[in-house]
Amino acid sequence: MKPTESELEILQVLWAKGPSTVRQVNEHLSQTRDIGYTTTLKLMQIMHEKGLLSRTEEGRYHIYQALIGEEETQQHLLDRFVDTAFRGSAMKLVMQALGNSKATPQELEELQKLINHLNPENNEPDERL
Amino acid sequence: MKPTESELEILQVLWAKGPSTVRQVNEHLSQTRDIGYTTTLKLMQIMHEKGLLSRTEEGRYHIYQALIGEEETQQHLLDRFVDTAFRGSAMKLVMQALGNSKATPQELEELQKLINHLNPENNEPDERL
C-alpha cells in the first residue's frame, strides 16, 4: 500500500503505458537512469508478491499490470506527506505549492471553480451547480 | 539537504521548540512513538555531522539547533514530492490536496487572495497591490 520510490517509478510507467513486460518497463526506466534489466525484473517480482502488480503469463513473457490506481495512490502518498512534512496542514502545502508554481490561467480558473464549490457561501457567486 | 523521515521528526521539534537538548527532543518524540534515548542521541549526532544541526556545549549538555529553515525545507521536499508522486504537476497536487481537505472559510479566503495575485488579468478585480 505504500510503494517505495523505485516502486513508484515502475507504477508511473504502468499507469502511463498500461500492462507491460519487464523489458518495456526497463526500457523506459533506462532512459532516465542507469538500471539493469534484472534489477527491474526483481523489483517487479517483489511488487507482484506484495500485491501491487498482477501478472499474466503470455507464452514466455510475463505481463504486469498495476493493481492500485494512480489517483488513489497519489492521495495516499499525499496524506502521508502532509502529515510528515507539513504537520497535517494541507492548506499550508497548497499555498506553498501554488505560490511556487507557474500555473496557467486555465489551471487557475479550474482551481477557482473548485474553491467556489468548497465555499458556496462566501465570495462572488459564479455559477450554480 | 534531504532529511530522512526520522530526521524530519527531529527538525519539527526543533523548529517548534527552538534550540533543545537531546533529552528535550526525545521527551517530545516519545509522546507519539516508542523511541529510546540513545536512538535520538545518535540521530542528532548524525544530523550534526551532516550539517543539519548546530551544537553548542553548555556545561555537560549539548544544545542542538536546526541549521535549515522550516519553509525552505518544506519547499525542497515539496518539489521532490511533486516530481516523484505527481510527475511534476503541482496543479494536480494542489487540486487533490484541496479537494480532500476541510478548509475553513478563512483559509479559503486567503487562498482566494493568492489566486488573485497570481492571475491579475482574469476574474473579478478584488484589490490592487
Added chain:
DNA sequence: AAAGATATACGAATCGTTTCGTAGAAGTCA
C-alpha cells in the same frame, strides 16, 4: 543441431536508516 539472444528465478552483496547496548565521563545526593 549448435550458437546466441532473451526470458524468469533466485541468492546474495551493498547501502542507508534506524535502533540499541555498553562504556566512560561528569554531576548529584545521602
Added chain:
DNA sequence: TGACTTCTACGAAACGATTCGTATATCTTT
C-alpha cells in the same frame, strides 16, 4: 566517599530497499 543518575561516544545489530551475478529454460537464427 560511594551509590545513583544522567550525560556523550561509539560500535554494531537489524532492517528494508536496491542492485546485480549467475543459473536455467526457452525461443530464434543459421
